[in-house]
Amino acid sequence: MFGSWIIWALSVNIDQMKKEIKILAIETSCDETAAAVICGANENSKSECRNPKQIQNSNIQCPKILSNIISSQVDLHAKTGGVVPEVASRAHVEAIIPVVTEALQQAKLSQKSKVKSQKCKEGDLLEGITHVAVTAGPGLVGSLLVGFNTAKALAYSRNLPLIPINHIEGHIYSAMPARAESQKSVKLRVPGVEFPNLALTVSGGHTSLTLVGEHLKYKTLGQTIDDAAGEAFDKVAKLLDLGYPGGPEVSKLASKFRNKVKSQKSVKSKVQGIKFPRPLINKPNFNFSFSGLKTAVLTEVLRLKANSSNPTVSQKEEICFAFEEAAVDVLTTKTMRAAREFRPKGIILAGGVAANGRLREELKARIEKYNSEVEEKYKMNFYLPGPGMSGDNAAMIGLAAYYHIIAGESGDWRDTRIDANLSLV
Ligand code: KG4
Ligand code: ZN
Numbered sequence: 295m296f297g298s299w300i301i302w303a304l305s306v307n308i309d310q311m312k313k314e315i316k317i318l319a320i321e322t323s324c325d326e327t328a329a330a331v332i333c334g335a336n337e338n339s340k341s342e343c344r345n346p347k348q349i350q351n352s353n354i355q356c357p358k359i360l361s362n363i364i365s366s367q368v369d370l371h372a373k374t375g376g377v378v379p380e381v382a383s384r385a386h387v388e389a390i391i392p393v394v395t396e397a398l399q400q401a402k403l404s405q406k407s408k409v410k411s412q413k414c415k416e417g418d419l420l421e422g423i424t425h426v427a428v429t430a431g432p433g434l435v436g437s438l439l440v441g442f443n444t445a446k447a448l449a450y451s452r453n454l455p456l457i458p459i460n461h462i463e464g465h466i467y468s469a470m471p472a473r474a475e476s477q478k479s480v481k482l483r484v485p486g487v488e489f490p491n492l493a494l495t496v497s498g499g500h501t502s503l504t505l506v507g508e509h510l511k512y513k514t515l516g517q518t519i520d521d522a523a524g525e526a527f528d529k530v531a532k533l534l535d536l537g538y539p540g541g542p543e544v545s546k547l548a549s550k551f552r553n554k555v556k557s558q559k560s561v562k563s564k565v566q567g568i569k570f571p572r573p574l575i576n577k578p579n580f581n582f583s584f585s586g587l588k589t590a591v592l593t594e595v596l597r598l599k600a601n602s603s604n605p606t607v608s609q610k611e612e613i614c615f616a617f618e619e620a621a622v623d624v625l626t627t628k629t630m631r632a633a634r635e636f637r638p639k640g641i642i643l644a645g646g647v648a649a650n651g652r653l654r655e656e657l658k659a660r661i662e663k664y665n666s667e668v669e670e671k672y673k674m675n676f677y678l679p680g681p682g683m684s685g686d687n688a689a690m691i692g693l694a695a696y697y698h699i700i701a702g703e704s705g706d707w708r709d710t711r712i713d714a715n716l717s718l719v
């Protein structure tokens with residue numbers, strides 16, 4: 295009698311394990327050491343391979359973000375005005391174990407599977423984890439290796455599958471539906487996403503336009519041929535002595551100038567003063583280029599320096615404004631051109647630069663204008679990353695991994711590698 299109860303309890307437990315996926319995700323591709331725990335129903339408990347269309351059509355309950363810990367190296371790199379790869383990898387080595395431990399502790403998996411009063415030991419933190427996911431590239435080799443080797447060791451220690459994830463794919467998944475635990479309830483971070491959609495990924499290392507046909511199916515339409523958009527923001531900030539990372543600072547100064555323009559008519563005429571080039575804006579492709587724009591800013595700064603001394607605060611504000619307008623114009627023009635050609639159901643804006651208020655506002659306005667001009671069936675949605683998920687984080691890596699797992703994919707630490715130049719398609 296007692297024996298049969300134990301067998302029943304064990305089978306319930308195994309059944310439960312089959313139904314639940316709990317992913318420990320790790321991201322260290324650049325200068326953020328990040329770990330997260332994601333859980334979701336195992337829609338594919340029979341471990342069969344499904345094509346991505348089936349994933350989309352089956353009514354998947356969205357995965358839940360149980361923890362999302364990020365340790366930023368910003369202060370460290372601010373001293374040098376940019377990421378020094380060697381310094382970044384050393385900082386990852388110091389932070390990785392505390393960050394992974396915190397992500398596991400916050401997810402409270404081991405407490406959930408134990409009697410409440412029983413004290414949870416450090417060694418039990420991995421209990422309940424069914425998969426380990428990690429960024430395999432693109433990124434800085436020394437940085438990628440730290441997260442990758444940690445993930446590999448953890449997968450080995452528990453005989454768990456190791457799922458390698460492309461960093462750009464992670465950024466795209468930062469805007470896919472996920473639930474997050476708020477203080478009292480579980481709430482949806484971003485609304486459901488319809489396919490096909492078009493992803494504009496803009497970060498410090500990447501700028502690309504990707505057509506996402508369905509879950510896990512990508513076609514790169516274009517990318518930067520030189521600097522990334524975020525890199526251009528950072529370099530402009532450096533030229534103007536605004537500190538690192540430059541994106542938020544450039545954006546802040548640009549907003550000040552924009553607000554002045556709105557409030558004082560006299561400043562309006564000055565807007566015509568500086569107009570930077572919009573590289574490749576009229577080229578009939580979906581590639582980007584930001585190095586010429588950065589050089590135009592440098593030329594303007596040198597011109598001001600030749601005439602007087604360093605640029606004044608208001609001159610800096612105007613330069614930031616003109617630069618941001620040019621960058622946003624190119625990014626949104628090319629994205630909308632791709633939208634007109636491929637007719638996606640929505641546009642995803644992802645990556646660190648997706649935090650830029652002006653870019654969000656302009657893309658939204660252009661989508662609304664487009665929607666007002668097209669037939670109902672062509673109208674598009676606008677998808678943004680969940681709160682705090684524009685920049686590098688591990689929750690986005692775990693979300694992408696979740697869809698790979700329910701598509702029936704697995705991964706073995708023995709034959710998984712990093713690739714600093716890993717491409718999405
Ligand atoms: O995605 P991310 O965290 O790292 C990479 O994968 O590169 O992106 C970081 C980039 C940096 O270049 C930073 O300056 C930029 O995103 N960024 C911004 C803003 N916030 C971050 N750029 C413009 N406006 C912002 N508000
Ligand atoms: Zn990134």
